[in-house]
Amino acid sequence: MTGPRYTDLVNALPANVPFVGPEEQERARGAPFRARLGANESLFGPSPKAVAAMREEAAQIWKYGDPTSHDLRVAVAAHHGVELGNVLIGEGIDGLLGNLVRLLIGPGDPVVTSEGAYPTFNYHVDGFGGELHKVRYKEDHEDPKRLFSKAKEIGAKLVYLANPDNPMGSWHSGETIAAALDQLPDGCLLLLDEAYVEFAPEGTAAPIEADDPRVIRMRTFSKAYGMAGARIGYAIGAEELIRSFDKIRNHFGMNRVAQAGALAALQDHGWLDYVCRKVDESRHEIARIASESGMAALPSATNFVAVDCGRDGAFATRILEALVKRGVFVRKPMVAPQDRCIRISCGRPEDMAVLAEALPEALAEVRE
Template sequence: MAGPELAAIIANLPATVPFVGPEVIERKTGIKFRARLGANESPFGPSPKVIAAIAGAASDVWTYGDSENYELKEALARHLGTPMETITIGEGIDGLLGLTCRLYLEPGDRIVTSLGAYPTFNYHVAAQGAECVTVPYDKNDRESLSGLLDSVLGVKPKIVYLANPDNPMGTWWDASEITRFVEAVPEDTLIILDEAYGETAPAGTLPPITLMRPNLLRYRTFSKAYGLAGMRVGYAIGAPRTIAGFDRIRNHFGVTKLSQIAATAALADQDYLARTIAAIAAGRDEIISRTKTLGLKPIPSATNFVAIDCGADDTYATMLLNGMQAHGIFIRKPAAPGLNRCIRMSVGTPKDIALACDVLEDIIKTENR
């Protein structure tokens, strides 16, 4: 006998992984990456004060972390200017997206998202037996607010997902446009507004924190600009009643003690964050400038990465990606039609960017010879 039966939804799931990690690629190919520019991490790292806080607390890890993440939540509430009960903290945005799907989705439910938007969200949707309805990006490589809204009004989905700024394209909408979208979505559809890249966006991109509706959850993270991807700390902001739902199913002791300490210390060092954001902006400009010189069309970005239109099709962009990988440069590319002409390069250190662009230049020159 084969053992106990999996739940029907689970048995029907494909054994997919939303992102194949760089270490997995290294083990498969046997090639060690020389530059790690594929996961939108911050090579500028966390603040030295965060590093000191982690090292200083290393001997305290025999206790469980605070199940309410109180100190971090209090610090976030003060920093954002919103009551503590409008915040929940979880194991990265990925963890919170999983919980959100479990809170709201039942088999047969539908969600609306952009074609090529965050695959980890779709992974969690599938695990609930729900279905994704996708909307193409607009001709400026933005998530289409009008397209998403039309789909929401037609499909009447349980959830609509929108990232601002967007990943994988790096594009963004002004706060006023986002607010208009939020106000137009019927209240029985939950809006997941993923603001993972909010810190690196121009002023005026994030709607005010006071934009609260029962059907709106905004997701932010310490993984990107704060340089703490490996610590897994994300948070969601929303109306207290909506936020309270997470307490019904979350893993109450799930955020590690050091993660809480690190995130709290990171939040306290806004000077360091400001310097990181400046370094990211400079790196973004450098990637744009170098790739333009190569005849490619980098897309303006509000994030810590740049999507680069390689001027041809999926096959060409995939060839460039594979070539870079073979030379030890870890980048990614979108797979979805409409976006798959692009590769995506995270902002690395100046040295990493130079190395990656040199390799890209060699591949293109060899190709055109």
């Protein structure tokens, strides 16, 4: 009796995947984290109106969600001043990434990203057999020129660029991105991940028409809207590309209550402004705390701050481990030279107080 016969592609994939959630770490350490600052969740929470909408809708959970996410799509289209046909709702950017890769990338198809950029994109490209080509960051920024030049060199079908960037928090002006598009080779799609753009300075969102066939941009309710657990993201792109997702997506995949919450969240502009102000305060506070320990916070256009620990990756990893031991959940960049940093999510004053207490202790322990 033999087991199932996997595809060759699946047989070639690594058995272990590097996604470990904080809950698993908490179970391993036998105690909850004191400050959950590792996943760039919004510790300021979702709009109270979104919570009220979800509570209201909870009893309706017996119904499937609308497979076209019509009402939310209408609201997103209005929010961005684009047509309904330019908008796709999906199970977070992660879900949208997976489907986009599936649409374009088969075994051996070339794809470009930055070394050390968002690992879930790489996971999906590997998962469909694509061939990943990585270019280096330039001074802690993803580098559109280098990305697009590599794309041209290898005939890439897809190139990934996050603006602002995760894990470094760096950003380009939208004009810079739009201008660089001239260098994007014909037939190569730019996936512009704008998960953090609501936190960024005015002008960071690239001025690109929704119908531009060269670009698909992705946004999420997981970050500024404080709804990571809802799994709602959206893509804006040319109608033909948006429609192509209907060939493969899980049509009844959207949670009904989450859709209601996202709709309410999108309309609560006051809450978004409040969160962005609080995030900015916390960025300053993280910088202050870091500097008191002799570390330098990098400029950030996101709801997290990359803190330069001042030595190499091994040193930063020891700091991270010492923080985790003290109940502070943080993560860090994996690739040199960015791996000299740890990445700390913004939080409330009580979270910052835990950080302020733990960071000097962690540093002292590591220096022993």
